[in-house]
Amino acid sequence: MKKLMFVIDIIFILLVAYGVSKILGTVKLKPGIKVPNTPYQTNIVNPEKIIIKDITITPLAYFSMNGKILSKKRYWFGRETQLSKYDFAMGWKMMSDESFLENIRISQSNRWYFWKTKNMNINFDDVIFNSANMHLIPANKEIARKLQKAKIGQIIHMEGYLIKAEHASGWRWVSSLSRKDSGAHACEVVYVKEFEILISNKKDDYL
Numbered sequence: 001m002k003k004l005m006f007v008i009d010i011i012f013i014l015l016v017a018y019g020v021s022k023i024l025g026t027v028k029l030k031p032g033i034k035v036p037n038t039p040y041q042t043n044i045v046n047p048e049k050i051i052i053k054d055i056t057i058t059p060l061a062y063f064s065m066n067g068k069i070l071s072k073k074r075y076w077f078g079r080e081t082q083l084s085k086y087d088f089a090m091g092w093k094m095m096s097d098e099s100f101l102e103n104i105r106i107s108q109s110n111r112w113y114f115w116k117t118k119n120m121n122i123n124f125d126d127v128i129f130n131s132a133n134m135h136l137i138p139a140n141k142e143i144a145r146k147l148q149k150a151k152i153g154q155i156i157h158m159e160g161y162l163i164k165a166e167h168a169s170g171w172r173w174v175s176s177l178s179r180k181d182s183g184a185h186a187c188e189v190v191y192v193k194e195f196e197i198l199i200s201n202k203k204d205d206y207l
Contacts, residue, residue: 036093043062050191056166058163067155068092069150086147093130129180132176137160154198157196161191162191163189164189
């Protein structure tokens with residue numbers, strides 16, 4: 001009986017893993033730059049604060065971008081998850097080109113985005129200046145569902161704010177306002193008001 005239960009448990013784990021892989025998935029597009037432009041931002045004068053639970057959000061800049069989802073990570077713990085359950089590593093220009101990306105290995109952990117390559121011809125600035133790890137805060141349940149369903153490899157459009165989040169305890173989470181930084185404090189914290197999939201597979205690979 002114990003052996004049977006063990007087999008059932010293994011089957012269940014495999015089914016869950018298969019289901020997760022289907023939900024997260026990975027989209028493979030044709031070679032070529034799919035996003036020719038860098039993200040756009042402009043400063044906000046006299047921003048209106050947003051309250052989520054007991055956290056105060058102050059918009060720092062309006063933010064809009066098209067980009068390729070290079071990696072996606074779901075987080076479960078920490079005060080940050082009250083706002084943002086998902087981090088997306090996003091790419092544009094050559095970091096939206098499958099033929100360039102095939103030389104790079106990308107991962108995410110502890111709210112960081114990591115990359116490495118064995119190709120010594122790759123210019124590090126091409127990667128750093130054309131990709132970023134983004135902590136995404138959905139403005140509503142519809143946006144939250146879209147973030148959950150988005151797949152690695154898709155080309156997406158999103159708009160919202162780069163923000164500063166603060167709690168009475170002294171905790172702060174502040175977005176980078178540059179696309180050319182790296183390391184600590186270089187991630188964007190994005191309050192997402194609009195999110196759409198532009199390219200989801202090779203059939204509609206038209207950008």
